[in-house]
Amino acid sequence: MDERLSSGRHHLSPDEVAADQQKRLFKALAVVMGEKGYSNTTVGDLIKHARVSRATFYQQFESKQDCFMAGYARMQSNVLGGLRATPVLGSPMARFRAMLTNYLNFLAADPPTARLYLVEVYAAGPEALRRRMQLQQDFVAGVAEVFAARSKADRFACQALVAAISMLVTGALADGDAQAILALEKPLVEFTERALPASLH
Structure with a gap:
């Protein structure tokens, strides 16, 4: 049009x-x-x-920055919507896998947009970085809820897990490889099973 x-x-x-x-x-x-x-x-x-x-x-x-931040807010809403669509039934690992699958599928569906808001965001200034960190903390909260993490140590484990996911996804996005993003699901699930305390599974 x-x-x-x-x-x-x-x-x-x-x-x-x-x-x-x-x-x-x-x-x-x-x-x-x-x-x-x-x-x-x-x-x-x-x-x-x-x-x-x-x-x-x-x-x-108002500006390029304003446009970028509006686009980021839209993307953030879509990502959080996918995270909140996690099933309420099933084992914590099954629910985590569903959450992870939703997240990776969202990123792989449009790598250029995902790369923009997860990689280029670092050049967009302090406000954009604060929004990026808030999105990551929302992801941590979702993972902590799935695993019913209540102790400080358990919540730190969830935070470390999300940081690992973020680093690996960012690497795949830097190459613009949708299949590499999707391929992260299996090793990340296996890593989660080993890395998180058995009491959370």
Whole structure:
């Protein structure tokens, strides 16, 4: 859809047009920053790829940073939604595996976008890093809930597990390899079974 079509031709409401423009800008973030990096990407690069005007961009966002953070919030909501979809029944390991599978599938479905918010985020400034760390802490909380981790030592084990997952996923994303992301599931489950105290299984 071209934003320059008149409202009578594309039959969409102003809200629908704005949502489409925003979606295209978020896609442009992943593609352009995937090629040029966060620091070297300009608003001009984004609007060119998204096929929107500069005026439209600034109607939606205050800056490149604002656009990035809005896209991050959207991604964060989707990730947490997948984590919260973990089954409430079954053994802790079965529930953890379901959570891990949801997470890896989400990342593998769109590696450029996942890479943007897990790798390029480090170049996007302190606010973005705080959001990145909050997402990781939300993941830790989800894992701790699955394993009913209550002691300080058990919660630290869950934190270390999530840190390991994050490091391995980031490495796979740096290469843009969706299959490498999915291939992490089996070794991560096996590692979890060995690394966490037996009392949590």
